[in-house]
Amino acid sequence: MPAADADPSDSSRPTEVLHLVRRFLGMLVPIGPRRSRREWAGSLLSDEEWALWCRMKPADRRHAVAVARRVDRSFGGDTPGAVLAAALLHDVGKIDSGLGVYGRTVATLSAAAIGRDPDIIRAWTRTTGFTRRVGLYLQHPRLGGDLLELAGSDPLVVAWARQHHLPADRQDRDLIPVEVAAALTAADDD
Numbered sequence: 001m002p003a004a005d006a007d008p009s010d011s012s013r014p015t016e017v018l019h020l021v022r023r024f025l026g027m028l029v030p031i032g033p034r035r036s037r038r039e040w041a042g043s044l045l046s047d048e049e050w051a052l053w054c055r056m057k058p059a060d061r062r063h064a065v066a067v068a069r070r071v072d073r074s075f076g077g078d079t080p081g082a083v084l085a086a087a088l089l090h091d092v093g094k095i096d097s098g099l100g101v102y103g104r105t106v107a108t109l110s111a112a113a114i115g116r117d118p119d120i121i122r123a124w125t126r127t128t129g130f131t132r133r134v135g136l137y138l139q140h141p142r143l144g145g146d147l148l149e150l151a152g153s154d155p156l157v158v159a160w161a162r163q164h165h166l167p168a169d170r171q172d173r174d175l176i177p178v179e180v181a182a183a184l185t186a187a188d189d190d
């Protein structure tokens with residue numbers, strides 16, 4: 001999804017749209033990662049993180065494993081565990097919304113229409129029904145970070161969940177080194 005203050009004329013817009021189209025098409029196949037990849041993911045996460053990961057929708061888990069594998073390749077297979085956990089859990093905040101493919105599509109289009117205005121999104125989360133779920137979906141970075149913090153995740157994992165949609169210059173470099181952020185971003189946008 002676009003960053004909260006993304007410039008609509010930004011040259012990265014076509015890449016962003018292509019990423020969203022790929023994610024939409026991937027969500028239409030409601031299967032998770034194969035067993036060997038689930039086992040690999042489980043070996044990298046704490047029990048609390050694993051429980052959260054298992055609550056993610058199957059297609060989100062499949063996407064998360066693909067992101068983690070791309071990150072691991074970019075580090076030559078010698079990737080710190082926290083970086084792989086960050087890749088596996090960056091979208092965990094989506095579980096709170098309970099939205100499926102079409103609801104997520106509406107949420108993404110709503111964000112494009114309102115420019116991700118935080119006041120509007122917060123107001124939506126104070127309502128009920130579908131509007132609340134859209135608001136929760138749009139706040140998935142913050143919600144995911146909160147879930148991971150409560151689960152005792154490494155600060156890098158928490159920070160990446162909260163900041164993975166922020167532009168690079170707004171990410172906390174004390175918690176997310178530039179090379180780690182670059183690898184995670186490239187893997188997620190692939």
